[in-house]
Amino acid sequence: MPLFYLVRFLSMYLLVTIYFYLYLFFCKILKNTEEQFMMTCKSLALPLITSLCLFAFSYFSVVIGASAVGFVVLALSLFGGAVLFGYKSSLSKHTATYTSEAKS
Amino acid sequence: MVDAVVAFFVLGIIAQLLGAKIPFTDGLYKSLSMFLMIAIGLKGGMALQQHVDPALLLMSVAVIGFGLLLPLIAYPLLRYFGQLDKINAGAIAAHYGSVSVATYAVAVALLEANSIAYEAYFPLFVVLLEMPAIVVGLVLAKGNFKIINREFIKKELVANQSILLMVGSLIIGFIGGESVQKLTPFFVDLFPGILALFLLKMGLVAGEQLGTLKKNSVFLISFAVLMPMLGGLAGTGLALLLGLSAGGIALMAVLGASASYIAVPAAMKESLPEANAGMSITASLGITFPFNVLINVPFFIALGQFLGV
Numbered sequence: 001m002p003l004f005y006l007v008r009f010l011s012m013y014l015l016v017t018i019y020f021y022l023y024l025f026f027c028k029i030l031k032n033t034e035e036q037f038m039m040t041c042k043s044l045a046l047p048l049i050t051s052l053c054l055f056a057f058s059y060f061s062v063v064i065g066a067s068a069v070g071f072v073v074l075a076l077s078l079f080g081g082a083v084l085f086g087y088k089s090s091l092s093k094h095t096a097t098y099t100s101e102a103k104s
Numbered sequence: 105m106v107d108a109v110v111a112f113f114v115l116g117i118i119a120q121l122l123g124a125k126i127p128f129t130d131g132l133y134k135s136l137s138m139f140l141m142i143a144i145g146l147k148g149g150m151a152l153q154q155h156v157d158p159a160l161l162l163m164s165v166a167v168i169g170f171g172l173l174l175p176l177i178a179y180p181l182l183r184y185f186g187q188l189d190k191i192n193a194g195a196i197a198a199h200y201g202s203v204s205v206a207t208y209a210v211a212v213a214l215l216e217a218n219s220i221a222y223e224a225y226f227p228l229f230v231v232l233l234e235m236p237a238i239v240v241g242l243v244l245a246k247g248n249f250k251i252i253n254r255e256f257i258k259k260e261l262v263a264n265q266s267i268l269l270m271v272g273s274l275i276i277g278f279i280g281g282e283s284v285q286k287l288t289p290f291f292v293d294l295f296p297g298i299l300a301l302f303l304l305k306m307g308l309v310a311g312e313q314l315g316t317l318k319k320n321s322v323f324l325i326s327f328a329v330l331m332p333m334l335g336g337l338a339g340t341g342l343a344l345l346l347g348l349s350a351g352g353i354a355l356m357a358v359l360g361a362s363a364s365y366i367a368v369p370a371a372m373k374e375s376l377p378e379a380n381a382g383m384s385i386t387a388s389l390g391i392t393f394p395f396n397v398l399i400n401v402p403f404f405i406a407l408g409q410f411l412g413v
Binding site for chain 2: 042043045046047049050053054057060061063064065066067070071074078081082085
């Protein structure tokens with residue numbers, strides 16, 4: 001039994017760690033400048049926290065015998081949507097910077 | 105399996121997304137809201153008459169404190185992560201600190217469908233939770249207490265439609281005695297059907313709001329999903345402290361998770377006209393209400409049963 005709880009704890013810790021590094025990874029690839037890195041971090045922070053909470057709720061749903069499907073689908077959609085939105089806005093900033101440099 | 109009453113909400117969203125023209129007049133919608141508020145108050149008063157609890161006064165103080173706390177959780181999230189100004193952050197925080205009568209009605213319908221008992225005095229808690237968040241939201245938005253004057257108290261506390269109807273029918277249900285039984289065929293037996301119609305309209309409105317989500321940031325969607333989870337957990341904690349039953353835990357969590365889109369928008373329109381009403385309504389009605397009705401309420405009912413055992 002203690003081993004079972006240890007495995008559970010470690011898998012949750014692993015999930016949070018993977019999430020955090022994914023978050024830093026996406027912030028790094030979406031940034032254009034160091035300044036935009038902080039802005040991107042901030043804009044991705046709440047979707048990350050929310051999707052993590054949704055995964056936590058899905059886990060507890062399984063424990064208490066409720067359906068976890070809604071939470072999991074929403075968590076994946078939210079994080080994916082946030083990354084896509086961040087990528088699109090960083091792309092448009094990149095294009096705007098290139099256009100203004102070309103004009104000058 | 106989806107509950108039949110909740111399925112009407114899904115039908116409303118699908119109908120709106122498909123562009124079906126379902127005629128739903130404003131007058132019908134307001135009549136259905138009035139019916140729900142009166143029915144909830146009346147049922148609560150009738151049940152309260154048989155189960156008067158002396159500890160109710162202390163519980164009421166705790167519930168008011170809970171109502172004051174919720175906007176204080178929402179406000180820093182809105183200011184720091186959303187970079188919103190004080191006015192809009194205060195307005196949205198007020199929405200999420202208050203309650204949704206429709207979400208409460210759905211939770212009650214699901215509890216009764218599953219034969220899960222809950223405390224009779226919950227309509228009183230619904231009424232008590234309507235107002236504190238509005239006061240806190242306004243104070244946070246304005247940065248001072250000057251907005252809380254006699255006219256505000258008279259307009260928003262005494263003459264507020266939701267509070268007047270619910271408190272009034274609660275009192276009628278409590279003091280009416282045998283004569284209240286004459287009203288049960290209409291206000292009690294027809295409650296699930298009227299709620300289904302009301303949810304159909306809510307589905308149509310939520311479907312309409314989904315269209316405006318494209319224009320709004322990912323932040324608003326994240327906040328509108330996170331805050332009900334945090335509020336629900338806070339409500340669960342309060343319910344455990346108060347020693348409520350399984351149904352009571354579920355209902356308190358649902359009250360913490362819900363966001364107002366009837367009473368608070370009207371109050372904000374009067375007291376904070378400079379706030380962006382569209383953002384608050386999109387969050388509370390377009391995202392939080394469907395999330396609560398379809399996912400959160402069944403979860404908190406299961407959680408209540410798990411913790412209440």
